[in-house]
Amino acid sequence: MFIGVAGAAGVLARYGVAQLTSSIWATFGVNVAGSLLLGILICVGRDLEPAVRDALSVGFLGGFTTFSTFTMQAVLEADDARVGFAVLYVIASVLVGVAAAAAGYYGAKAL
DSSP: OHHHHHHHHHHHHHHHHHHHOOSHHHHHHHHHHHHHHHHHHHHHGGGSOHHHHHIIIIIIIHHHSOHHHHHHHHHHHHHTTOHHHHHHHHHHHHHHHHHHHHHHHHHHHHO
């Protein structure tokens, strides 16, 4: 039940961000922010109750971030004859996402 409620909150948060801007960068920002937050949670969440940790990670952050939208936006960019931009978007999303997760994890670990 916790995961479902947290997941709904994550989806609503992502929807709110998308309402602020409908650009491709909303998805990029949501996924990078989610990666950063998950990195922090993995590091500092070890002492949380498993149900709370799962609600935050699988539920909220799983609902907040979106792989399917990320991949579809890349396909649409390529279909719109912006293949170079699509490739840049995919590479940047992965690299910045991994960097954000590492920054969150190691930043929290340093505290």
